[in-house]
Amino acid sequence: MDFSFTPEQDMLRDSLGKLLAQTYSFDQRQALLKSGAARSEPVWQALGEMGLLALPFAESDGGLGGQPSDLVACGLVMGRHLVAEPWLASVLLGGKALALGGARAQPLLADVIAGNAQVALAHEERHGIGPVTAMGTTLTLNGDAVQLDGEKKLVLGGAEANALIVSARAGDKLALVRVDPSAPGVAVTGYSMIDGRRAATVRFEHVIIPAAQVMRDDAEAALDAVIENALLTLSAEAVGAMGALLEMTGSYAATRKQFGVPIGSFQAMAHRLADMKIAWAKAQALLLYTTALIEAGQASPRDVALLKAQMGRLGRAVGESAVQVHGGIGMTDELAVGHYLKRLLAIEAMLGSTDYHLRRVGAR
Amino acid sequence: MDISFGPELESFRAEVAAFLDCAPTPDIREAGRKTTSVFAPFESVMAWQKILHAKGWVAPGWPAQYGGTGWSVEQRYIFAEEYFKRDLPPLLPNGLQMVGPLLIDLGSEEQKAKYLPGILSGEDYWTQGYSEPNAGSDLAALSCAAVADGDDYIINGQKIWTTLAHKANRMFMLVRTSTEGKKQQGITFLLLDRTDYPGMEIRPIIGLDGIPEQCEVFFDNVRVPQTARVGAENDGWSVAKALLRHERGGSAGSPAMYRKLELIRVTAQGTPSPFGGMVADDPVFQRDIGELEADIASHAAFEKLVISGHPLSHDPAMPSMNKVMSSELAQRVSVLMTRVAGTEALPLQLEALNIGSNVAALGQELELVAMPYYLNSRATTIYAGTNEVQRDLIARTLPAA
Ligand SMILES: Cc1cc2nc3c(=O)[nH]c(=O)nc-3n(C[C@H](O)[C@H](O)[C@H](O)COP(=O)(O)OP(=O)(O)OC[C@H]3O[C@@H](n4cnc5c(N)ncnc54)[C@H](O)[C@@H]3O)c2cc1C
Numbered sequence: 001m002d003f004s005f006t007p008e009q010d011m012l013r014d015s016l017g018k019l020l021a022q023t024y025s026f027d028q029r030q031a032l033l034k035s036g037a038a039r040s041e042p043v044w045q046a047l048g049e050m051g052l053l054a055l056p057f058a059e060s061d062g063g064l065g066g067q068p069s070d071l072v073a074c075g076l077v078m079g080r081h082l083v084a085e086p087w088l089a090s091v092l093l094g095g096k097a098l099a100l101g102g103a104r105a106q107p108l109l110a111d112v113i114a115g116n117a118q119v120a121l122a123h124e125e126r127h128g129i130g131p132v133t134a135m136g137t138t139l140t141l142n143g144d145a146v147q148l149d150g151e152k153k154l155v156l157g158g159a160e161a162n163a164l165i166v167s168a169r170a171g172d173k174l175a176l177v178r179v180d181p182s183a184p185g186v187a188v189t190g191y192s193m194i195d196g197r198r199a200a201t202v203r204f205e206h207v208i209i210p211a212a213q214v215m216r217d218d219a220e221a222a223l224d225a226v227i228e229n230a231l232l233t234l235s236a237e238a239v240g241a242m243g244a245l246l247e248m249t250g251s252y253a254a255t256r257k258q259f260g261v262p263i264g265s266f267q268a269m270a271h272r273l274a275d276m277k278i279a280w281a282k283a284q285a286l287l288l289y290t291t292a293l294i295e296a297g298q299a300s301p302r303d304v305a306l307l308k309a310q311m312g313r314l315g316r317a318v319g320e321s322a323v324q325v326h327g328g329i330g331m332t333d334e335l336a337v338g339h340y341l342k343r344l345l346a347i348e349a350m351l352g353s354t355d356y357h358l359r360r361v362g363a364r
Numbered sequence: 365m366d367i368s369f370g371p372e373l374e375s376f377r378a379e380v381a382a383f384l385d386c387a388p389t390p391d392i393r394e395a396g397r398k399t400t401s402v403f404a405p406f407e408s409v410m411a412w413q414k415i416l417h418a419k420g421w422v423a424p425g426w427p428a429q430y431g432g433t434g435w436s437v438e439q440r441y442i443f444a445e446e447y448f449k450r451d452l453p454p455l456l457p458n459g460l461q462m463v464g465p466l467l468i469d470l471g472s473e474e475q476k477a478k479y480l481p482g483i484l485s486g487e488d489y490w491t492q493g494y495s496e497p498n499a500g501s502d503l504a505a506l507s508c509a510a511v512a513d514g515d516d517y518i519i520n521g522q523k524i525w526t527t528l529a530h531k532a533n534r535m536f537m538l539v540r541t542s543t544e545g546k547k548q549q550g551i552t553f554l555l556l557d558r559t560d561y562p563g564m565e566i567r568p569i570i571g572l573d574g575i576p577e578q579c580e581v582f583f584d585n586v587r588v589p590q591t592a593r594v595g596a597e598n599d600g601w602s603v604a605k606a607l608l609r610h611e612r613g614g615s616a617g618s619p620a621m622y623r624k625l626e627l628i629r630v631t632a633q634g635t636p637s638p639f640g641g642m643v644a645d646d647p648v649f650q651r652d653i654g655e656l657e658a659d660i661a662s663h664a665a666f667e668k669l670v671i672s673g674h675p676l677s678h679d680p681a682m683p684s685m686n687k688v689m690s691s692e693l694a695q696r697v698s699v700l701m702t703r704v705a706g707t708e709a710l711p712l713q714l715e716a717l718n719i720g721s722n723v724a725a726l727g728q729e730l731e732l733v734a735m736p737y738y739l740n741s742r743a744t745t746i747y748a749g750t751n752e753v754q755r756d757l758i759a760r761t762l763p764a765a
Contacts, residue, residue, distance in 0.1 A: 128706055130638030154707040191711040191726065194735055199711070201726060258502040268752040323742050327500055327750065328525045328578070331743050333570035338739070342572070345735075349707050355648065356638050 003288040009073040012050075016074055019046055020081040026336045029082055033196045038160045039085050048115040053091055056229065061099050062106075062113050068232055068294045072287065075233040079240025082336070082343055084196035086118055089157030092233050094119035096226045097165040100176060101215040108163060120161035122152035122179075122202050123223070129352045132174045132220060137204065139168035139175045139214070146170075146214055148177060148185075148207040154350060158200025159190025165215070166204070167223060174220040178213045179204070195339070195346040228304050231351055232287075232294060238311040238347045239287050241340045242280045245322040248337060249276065253325055269325055276321050279314040286310050302364075305357040312354035315344035367438070376439055380446045387415050388452055395719050396453040400733050401740035403577060404453030405719050406489075406531045413455050413486030422484055423460055430468050430476075431484045437671045444619040454620065456528070458490045459483035463536045463555075466607040470594055479555065482534075491559065493523040493537030493581060494604070501753050503538070504547045504601065508583060510539035510554065512590065512597075517541075517554070519563075519586040525747070529579035530568045532559050542598050553600035554592045561586045571743075573736035574714050608749070609683050616671065617690045618664035624697050625657055631730040632704050643704055656696055663689045681761040684754040691744035691751060698734070698741040705734035 005013065023043050032040050047053060055070055057063020071092070078087065095112045098105045098119050111117035123129065125136055137150025148168055158164065164179045164186075181188050185207035190200040216222060250273055253264030263269050290307045293299040319341035323330035330337045348354055388396075392415075395408030416422045424440045426432030435443065464483040467476055482488035499506040508521025519539060529535065535556040542550030559566065563586040568576035595603040632644035632653075643649050666689065670677040679685075702709045708731035715723040716732055725732035745751040 124707060125636075126706075126708070127636040127638045134636070134638055134640060136636075154710065189726065191713070193710045194712050195710075257498075258500060258505075260502075263501075266752065268755070320742065323572075324745060324750075327746050328495065328743075331572055331578075331746065333572060333574060338572040341742075342739075345702070345738075346710055349702075349710055352638070353703070353706055355703065359639065359648065 001292070003292060005069065005073055009070060012070065013073050013077055015050060016052070016077045017080075019043075019050065020077060020083065024081045024083060026082070026339075029084065029196070033084060033192070038157075038198045044085055044115055047085065047087065048113075052087065053095075053115050054113045056092060056096060057099055057109070057113060062110050068229065069291050071229065071233045072236040072291045075236025076240040076243075079237030079242075079343070080244045082196065082241070082339055084198075086157040086160065086198065088230060088233060088237075089120055089197070089199075090118040090161070092230045093121040093123075093156060093226065094161060094163075094165060096229060097121040097123075097176065097223065098163070098178070100165075100219065100222050100226070101178065104215065111162075117162045118157055118160050119163045119165060120155050120157045120200075121226070122155040122158065122164045122166040123227075124152065124154045124351065126151070126153055128356055129227070130356070132169055132172065135167070135169040135174070137166065137168040139170040139177060142208060145208050145210055146177070148179065148204045148209055150204055152202045152204075155188075155200045155202050156350075157198055158202050159188050160198060164202065166202075167219070170217055173218045174223060175217045176215045176219040176223065177209055178215055179207065179209060183207055183209070193346055195343040197346070224301070227351060228294070228299075228301075231304055231308050232291060234347050234351065235283075235287050235290075235307050235311045238315045238344060239280070239283050241343050241347075242276075242283055242315055242318045245318055245337065245340050246273075246276050246280050249273065249322045249325050256327075263325070272321050272325055276318050279318050283311060283314045283318075302361055305352070305360040308352060309354050309357035309361060312348035312357070316348055316354075319344040373438055373442060377442050377446060380443050383419060383421075384446055384450050384452065387419070388412060388450075391719060392453065393451065396451040397729055398717055398719060398733060399453050400573065400717065400736035401577065402454070402744070403456060403528060406456075406528060408719055409453040409456055410486045410489065412453055416455070417485045422455070422486075423464070425461070426464065427468065430480060437668060440616060440671065441619065441668065444616045445622075448619045448623040451623070456489065458492055458527075458532075458536075459486075459488065462492065462607055462610055463490045465610045466594070466603070469606055470603060474591075475555070475594065479534075488534050489528065489532045490534045490536055491526050491529040491532035491579075493526050493529070493535050493556075495525045496522060497524050501750055503604075504551065506538055506540055506551065508537075508539050510541050510552060510588075512541075513587070515590055516587045517590055517592070519554075519583040519588065521583050523581040523583075524578075525569075526566075526579045526581045527577060529559060529566045529581050530576065535559050535581075536594075538600050538604055541600075548601040550598050551600040551604070552597050553594045553603040554588065555594060556588055556592060561588065563587075572739040574712065575717075575736075577740075616667055617694075618660055618667055621660045621693055621697055622657075622664070624701070625653065625660065627730050628653065628697075628700055628704055631728060634728070635704055635706070649704075653700060656693075656700060659696070660693055663693055679761070681758045684749075684757040687748060688751050688754050688758070694744050695741045698738040701730060701734040702738045705731040709735040709738075 051064055054063045055066035059065045098109055112119055140147050164181055166177050166179050168175050185205045187203040188200050193199050253269055254262050256263050286307055290303055293303055322337050326337055329335055392408050392412045395405040423431055424433045424435055424443055428434035467479055496506050496508055510517035510519045537554050538551050539554055540550055541552040563584040565582040567580045569578045570576050633642055635643040637643045637646050708727040711726050713732055715721050716725045
């Protein structure tokens with residue numbers, strides 16, 4: 001057993017860390033989000049040059065054939081820097097779902113990998129994610145074509161996407177269709193999330209789609225694999241964010257003085273910091289262990305559910321404690337602490353909440 | 365022991381309900397539904413205070429001779445229940461629950477005559493200038509200084525976290541008037557008639573929810589009359605301690621919590637669960653909201669005992685116990701809210717939260733307020749003395765300490 005990164009992965013982490021330290025400091029990030037831009041063109045381009053946009057795709061699709069552990073190596077760094085670029089949205093979710101179309105994914109997939117186009121996966125609904133039977137969006141036959149109806153929530157990068165990959169219930173199966181966001185009957189409402197990412201609500205009303213755009217008519221297992229990859233990367237982001245919070249909060253407690261002593265010397269604070277460290281260690285351990293399981297092809301859906309649930313619980317606990325230790329200053333928009341908390345809350349809620357995943361684990 | 369729920373109380377309830385059904389304007393109702401911190405949207409809630417004042421119902425907790433309602437404990441609870449049932453914005457606490465009761469206790473007759481009417485009517489809003497960058501939990505370390513000069517004081521220094529200073533027209537504050545002896549002994553309590561004295565500068569601070577609520581206040585040779593003082597010079601610490609009892613204890617916060625619980629239930633009835641059916645039918649949700657309701661019920665009973673003058677109200681730990689209970693319950697309510705709202709709590713919707721913006725929320729109303737309410741509730745265990753400090757104070761009332 002070995003849970004360390006390879007030298008190549010260490011190099012990747014290192015260069016990504018350097019890039020983000022230069023181009024994505026907290027102040028630069030905040031200025032970017034304030035500008036209303038959905039992504040930073042120079043950063044997006046640089047991520048492309050480092051190969052990150054190609055990383056998770058098979059070589060036969062024009063990608064680099066990256067392993068789950070490569071994604072985790074990058075996700076940790078992304079989380080530490082609170083990256084709001086559409087990497088998760090367009091590469092890990094949209095792009096990977098697009099790639100399920102095989103040869104038909106081209107030439108759009110090549111554009112996604114080149115950073116010239118974005119795609120989004122429209123999968124979550126009001127109840128989050130769940131079994132096909134719970135899905136409200138439907139795909140039905142309409143003459144030679146098919147008809148799409150329903151509403152998708154939290155479509156990451158949905159308003160910026162050149163194409164939407166939409167999951168829908170077709171009979172008792174899960175189908176995937178590719179939809180042009182400007183097609184008649186498609187209504188996209190974009191917004192910024194509390195953690196700086198962009199998302200959209202997308203409504204489909206009697207959207208008529210050529211049958212050739214149905215990518216797959218029985219895609220549940222394939223889509224689960226895409227989501228598993230995204231959840232793993234998201235979990236790495238959570239651990240990266242927790243690590244950053246732990247460091248920040250630890251050094252704040254060492255320097256902030258009240259009653260003539262550092263606040264970290266009060267037992268209530270020291271124990272809180274100790275609990276934060278334990279939470280971070282648990283999260284990191286489970287992340288790396290689950291990564292190894294996935295890489296070995298040994299992970300069950302329960303393992304992934306368990307990981308997501310723990311990231312939600314531990315991330316929230318670390319974020320809330322970080323604010324409490326900082327006191328008043330932790331409640332301000334100026335400090336990164338609150339932005340990490342918001343990122344962790346968003347991670348907790350998306351792609352199945354903690355409640356959802358815990359119940360899957362508990363029900364067996 | 366006696367709880368009277370006689371028929372005269374039911375007619376009181378009907379009277380309250382009739383008034384609250386028609387007196388608030390649509391703007392005030394909207395502000396109530398969009399209240400996401402302990403501080404309701406300023407302009408709307410001050411307009412509402414004026415209406416309540418005209419009715420004579422603005423200060424149920426005050427002695428009748430100073431403008432209180434003279435209601436019984438039961439009546440006060442009924443009023444609060446009917447109030448929050450309608451999602452009306454809670455009146456801002458600084459005047460009515462802090463400086464007002466303090467002046468009734470410790471102010472000079474002149475000060476009472478000068479300030480109480482404006483506090484009641486909502487003509488004046490008072491901001492609290494205690495905390496400083498280096499004096500938070502260790503408030504007595506404050507260094508913003510006032511030096512006597514003729515009949516005046518000249519103030520130099522800085523305050524921070526001064527809630528709504530950018531909206532207030534008056535300020536009560538603590539200043540250092542002596543550096544001799546124990547640090548608590550050189551503090552003086554002042555009432556500022558203005559927040560725009562020459563040399564005063566106010567800079568708002570943006571909070572986690574993206575909205576400015578707290579402020580920094582800078583004093584550069586600000587001259588105020590010495591008549592602004594409450595109590596003696598260098599005796600401000602005991603004045604502040606008297607005020608803290610009002611700030612932390614003797615509240616009726618549970619009706620608002622019950623109301624939020626009800627809103628969560630109603631929203632859960634219309635929110636689909638990934639396990640089929642609605643979230644409200646989910647046994648896990650039912651168990652969790654049941655647990656929260658049980659804790660709110662304990663807190664409600666505690667509040668009633670305190671208001672009724674039960675010996676518990678004289679327990680030296682009462683204000684701190686009340687503060688810990690109410691703050692942590694508010695946080696738990698806010699967490700359950702975000703759980704029910706789920707991913708619908710994630711869009712940033714600053715415009716839709718603005719009163720009168722006419723920007724529709726993306727989802728239901730609870731989903732709009734859940735996240736800002738959750739974020740602002742993180743502050744409840746920090747302000748008015750952090751919960752770590754409160755637990756120390758509670759522990760000190762036990763023999764082991
Ligand atoms: C939303 C909000 C509104 C506020 N409104 C006002 C206002 O209107 N007017 C005003 O004057 N102030 C206001 N405050 C300030 C508030 O009173 C202070 O934030 C509070 O006293 C804590 O001080 P601090 O922020 O400096 O934190 P610190 O005192 O630096 O505390 C940091 C951490 O150290 C812990 N700590 C400190 N001392 C001890 C100890 N002895 N034992 C154990 N742990 C300890 C604290 O519990 C906290 O977790 C407000 C604050 C907030 C967040």
